[in-house]
Amino acid sequence: MIHIEKVHNKHELNNFIAFTSSLYSDDPNWIDPLYIERSEHLSEKNPGVDHIEWQAWVAKKEGKIVGRITAQIDSLHHDRYGADTGHFGMIDAIDDQDVFSALFFAAESWLKSKGIRKVTGPFGLNINQESGLLIEGFDTPPSAMMAHGKPYYATRVELQGYKKGTDLLAYWMRLKDLHFPVSLQKLMEKVRQKVTIRPLNRKRFAHEMQIMRQIFNSGWQNNWGFVPFTEREFARMGDQMKFFVPDDMIYIAEIDSSPCAFIVGLPNINEAIADLKGRLLPLGWAKLLWRLKVSGVHTARVPLMGVCQEYQFSRSGPVIALLLIEALRDAFFRQNIEALEMSWILESNTVMCTILERIGAEPYKRYRLYEKHLTE
Structure with missing residues (x-):
């Protein structure tokens, strides 16, 4: 049984952040972000909260976190493109389609309750932060402020009905x-x-x-x-x-x-x-x-x-x-x-x-x- 829980307080947010350390423990190219930086990014210290409303969730199996996701609404995005678009981000989970489905259901339900009819992402928390789902280049570590990922993520996300919007390239x-x-x-x-x-x-x-x-x-x-x-x-x-x-x-x-x-x-x-x-x-x-x-x-x-x-x-x-x-x-x-x-x-x-x-x-x-x- 998969349980989806909203992140409400600092302790739960710390668990949300720390989840990736265990998920990527077998990945030699994973680099743990600085917890203090991630905590501040997901706090009132981040000036982005002036225009971004967001919510985070974790998925649990047998009391253990097995996935996470955020959903967010950016008023600056609405000013340019209209008020019907929201976003998802920080998607990380074990290789289990049921976990991905439960996480996206929670995020999309929250967005729909606020009048959102189109979702783009992943962003953490908007396009000027870590953006995109890694689909090529898993064999090298991420550079500063760039995302990493698991090779199965793209398939799991696309099975939720998501289609390509555009691709971002990193040059070496x-x-x-x-x-x-x-x-x-x-x-x-x-x-x-x-x-x-x-x-x-x-x-x-x-x-x-x-x-x-x-x-x-x-x-x-x-x-x-x-x-x-x-x-x-x-x-x-x-x-x-x-x-x-x-x-x-x-x-x-x-x-x-x-x-x-x-x-x-x-x-x-x-x-x-x-x-x-x-x-x-x-x-x-x-x-x-x-x-x-x-x-x-x-x-x-x-x-x-x-x-x-x-x-x-x-x-x-x-x-x-x-x-x-x-x-x-x-x-x-x-x-x-x-x-x-x-x-x-x-x-x-x-x-x-x-x-x-x-x-x-x-x-x-x-x-x-x-x-x-x-x-x-």
Whole structure:
């Protein structure tokens, strides 16, 4: 018998978070997220709760948790797309169709009770957080702030009536393989004459973060499922980046002194926490700081990149992106970074996908976003 229980309090939320540790205990590529970070993400400390209403459930068999799921409604999504769409997320469960069915029944019932008729996901908690169900690339660990999964998840979700909405790609690149073909170099030199690439000014950190937020919201506004970052969300992200991201891993591009694009490089925190089992106490903090600040990590991720809408469909737009990658490459070399992930990128963004493949990157993970129309 499967029992579905709502998550009501902090103790139950801790169990919801901890479930994945046991579920993936036999997966050599699993990395436990930091419990403190997950707890704060699913709390009032997350500025996303300003516009996201959510509920979590666990599935139990014989008193033991065997699955989990969330359902959420994002008012910013409603503002752009109408009030009939909700989302699911954080789906993890044993390989049992009855467990998946019970979890999705709970999530969809909650959404229908609030007037939702279409469901998309998985998101945790919206598209600007961990997004997509891993469907290719199970043989390598997830990079920082990217999801992992079980190979059977896609089949179990699709049996619930969910269809592909779109796919997200993660690209992997070894720095020694990064190269700019002569044809691209000529374009870069031409555009370089009118573009200034500068590092983030840490003395004006809060202001710089809002500049990047405006660029991101401009550049991504026509993408599948786009929801804008709020000022509070980007400010919170900035507080986290102050601690983890070196000064020379954030660059802003300007044309005539006006910001038009940016890129963020993030040391792969997952590499640094792989053996901490999600815990920073008693010695985890010391290990994390040592690895990030002294011994260093050898992989990185580019989690954020944006080009203002007005330049995206010009000849300059893709080249500006190349100039930002070039600047970040030099910073990575200084930090002894050997390889990086660029993620995520919509599969429909053929221009960026083509550019990345031309300079030496290859797609190595694929994440799927699903959608389903609910019946009465």
